[in-house]
Each structure stands twice: as C-alpha cells, then as structure tokens.
Amino acid sequence: MLNLQSPLSRKLTAFVALSDADLATLARFDRRRKTFHSGHEMIHEGEVNASAYILSTGWACSYKILPDGDRQIVDFQIPGDFLGLRSILFRTADHTVEAITRIEASEVLEPDLLDAFANAPRLATAVLWAASRDEAMVVEHLVNLGRRSAEERMAHLLLELGARLHLVGLGDEAGFDCPLTQYHLADALGLSAVHVNRVLRRLREDGLVTFQKGRVIVDAPARLRDLAGFDTAYLDQTGPLLR
Amino acid sequence: MLNLQSPLSRKLTAFVALSDADLATLARFDRRRKTFHSGHEMIHEGEVNASAYILSTGWACSYKILPDGDRQIVDFQIPGDFLGLRSILFRTADHTVEAITRIEASEVLEPDLLDAFANAPRLATAVLWAASRDEAMVVEHLVNLGRRSAEERMAHLLLELGARLHLVGLGDEAGFDCPLTQYHLADALGLSAVHVNRVLRRLREDGLVTFQKGRVIVDAPARLRDLAGFDTAYLDQTGPLLR
C-alpha cells in the first residue's frame, strides 16, 4: 500500500499508472527527510544551485518580492507537491519558497532526478506531468488576477485548495483545515489584507463559504463554483494516462 | 551555421551547448512546416490530443476565455518559441493558441519529442530548460498583474518583449516591430483597452517609450527599466549551461 502512504505517490498514481519499479524509485526520493519550522525560507530568490523538495507534511508558499517590498505569492504547496522543482534546471532560483507551517519534506538532488529519468521512464513522465500541472495552476492564477473580481478570486482560490487537498486525502466535500492568514490570501490574490477581510465577510454573509479559525467550510458548493467560474479541468485530467 | 538559421536553435544554443548530433535532431523538428493566416486558432482550449508547434515566423498568443467572454492572454509567442508544448502532456489543451500575424510553424508530434528525449539528452535538457523558462515568464506575468500599476505593467511587458526579440535576432536596443493592438495589450495586462491607450500616451509624453504604427521605440531604457522593476534574471540565465 505504498500509494496510500505518501501524498506524492497518491497524487501521481491518480494520473499515471506506475509499475512497482517506478514506485520503488519514487520511494527512494524519500530519503533525506528534513524538518523546517514555520517561517523558514527553504529556497531564496537568487540562490545558486538550490535543491528541490517534496513536501510531505504542512503548507508552504512560493513568492517573489518586488523592489518596493510588495510580495506576490505564486502558489501554495500542500503535501505531495514539489518545492522548487523549476529551480533545479535554472542556475539561480527565480523565487523564494517559505514554510507556512512546520514542515516535513524530503530533499531531492539533481542526481536523484536524472536517475529517475534514466531508469524509470513512466515515473519521469509522471514528474513531467506534475510540473506541467504546476504550470497550469500558475496560468489559472494569472487568469484569476487579470480578469476576476476580488470575490471571484477568493472563491476560486478556496475551491482550488479544496480540490487539491481532497486529492491527497486532506479535507472533504464539506471543507478543509487551512493555516493561511488573510495576509497570505491578500498576497496571493493581489489584494490588500483589509479588502480580503471584507471579501471573506461578504462571502460568509451570502452563505457561500466560511473561513474562520483555520477552517474553510464550503456552505454552497454549486453557487461558489458558479461565482468563481471554477472548472477543475486544469487540475484533475480524469483517469490515468496510459501511454 | 545552423544556429543562425533557426530562431529556436539560436535561442537554445545561447543557453545549452549542443552537439552536432543534437543540432541534427533539432533540425528534424523542422519537417512538417505549415502556414497559418492571421487570426487562425491553432490550438483550442478543450481540444484533445492537440499538437505542439515551433514558431519560425510571426507572432502568436496563448489565452483563456472566461464564461463572461473576458479574455486573459497568458503569453505572446515570437519566433523560436514553442506553441502548446504543455498540452502534449495533457490529454486536453487547457488554453487556446491563436496566430496574431501570418505564421510559419513546424508541427511537433509526440514521437518527435520522445525520440529527442531518448537520443539527444543534451537537447532534451535544452527543451526542458525552454519549458522552465516559459513557466518563469508566466510567473513574472503573474507578479505583473498582482502587484504592479498599469504603467509599470506596460513598461515591463514592452521590455520583456524587447529582450526576447533581441535574443532571437529581431529588434535591437533601440526598439522593435510589434504587431500587437491595444486590445492585445489590454488582455495581456488585465486592463481595459481605453486605459491601455492612456497609459501609452503617458509613457510617450514622459519620454520613456513610444509605441506607434507597429513599432516600439525605447526612448529612455534605464528609466523604463527602473519604472518597471525589470530584471532580466528570469529570461537570460547568462552563459551556456554545461552539465
């Protein structure tokens, strides 16, 4: 029951059928397990030869800081997600990754990845697929910022997080635990923290979602999806890729 | 002088040293050359098993359409860029790609890519690098929409296009030819077309950039970069990766 143990294998096997050999190689990614405390910067923008990680417990976020000190969060990472995968190919990391909660993660070095590509082609495909999915999420976030109102953005983000968490066995249809502050939400959605607060209140008063005390409860899933224009196509790619 | 002939090889060799065998494999990507007229949708959101292309002449853009008809352009593609590379791994395309001008492009099928990955590892690395760079650009666009003012966004976009065009031998320090309408700019920057017009006027009146009659002229490069907070780090990765 390897697949049920690790959030990553649970996520990958949902989309690519992996052989036992693939799963064994995947399991080897889990050596070098480390713990980081909340707030720790695991990868720094500008850092050379940064490592990548696979997140197994806790939440992280990746962001960029502007000259004036403003921050734009690009994505949140939850168990099963890669941290800084892109920065392995780049000489210097182009973004920062920070632990939001206390985190457990396995460090992935370049040779691990190359080994996987050479010896476990199906796994390599799966990793590539995961990277493409990450990019698809960034694209959807771009659409969010460019063309949706504050409330639509918030609805979309919460629905995405819910769907992703559900996929790795955290949270269910009703809701999920969420350690994000309103500052995190603001920096992800391109809003001010003050406005985030008002938006959350309106969504709550309209009976759509409630986000309080670290828990998100989706009160009216259908109406919320409708408001956000939320389409899971970019996330789930229904059923395993065989090829 | 293969590298000077194709914009793609010119771009890739700037970052990864390619062997003659790599270059030969790369040249084989150039069979199946096709022409598309301006406005043609080469890849449709939702399309299954879409092909990818390498753009050799002309401009394209990739975008998503929202339920209410709004459009968010994710990126523009210029000669040497891949079109729809991500959609090869996905069962269905998650975005649309449309020709802005008349276009010449070479169709790349899945087997071509797999062949390259199996037989030309350095080229495979280069392709992966190109995909990572595409993602880095999307991330930078996200920052643009989330945390920059309308003028900063415009300045940033024009500087990015200039830098990318320069890299493939189109345009120089002074400026470049640009077939985009103000509607394109608006949909890329998350603004209204009317506001785009006013922003361009202000930038022109401030002596920063002039965009008129299909040509962009950078009047004050240093001041423009300063306004935009433009750092080429995410684009050029100075000097060839050897590994």
Next chain:
DNA sequence: CGGAGCTTTGAGACGGATCAAAACTCGTGG
C-alpha cells in the same frame, strides 16, 4: 497576564472601468 500577530470596522482617496463618440488607418472593390 502581557503582548505580538491577526482580524475587523470605518472614512476618504484614487486608479482604472465603463459608456459614448469622434478620428484615424488601411485594405478592398468600384
């Protein structure tokens, strides 16, 4: 029980949207 970080609320300012309409550009056909 104190205090730091987070959430909540109010008042006012401002960037960019929207609506409306005129002016320009350029390819096309008469």
Next chain:
DNA sequence: CCACGAGTTTTGATCCGTCTCAAAGCTCCG
C-alpha cells in the same frame, strides 16, 4: 484613384472597486 467600411486609436465624463490610513478588538502563545 477614390470611397467605403471594418478595425483601431484617441479623447471626454462619470462611476465603482479596491486601496490607504487609522484604530479597535480578538486570540493565543509564552
């Protein structure tokens, strides 16, 4: 060679969503 028309650019007036500044209330850890 001119007139037309579709697409594009430009400008004005007004409106609205979100920001900023300010301050109070809450929560939870030490």
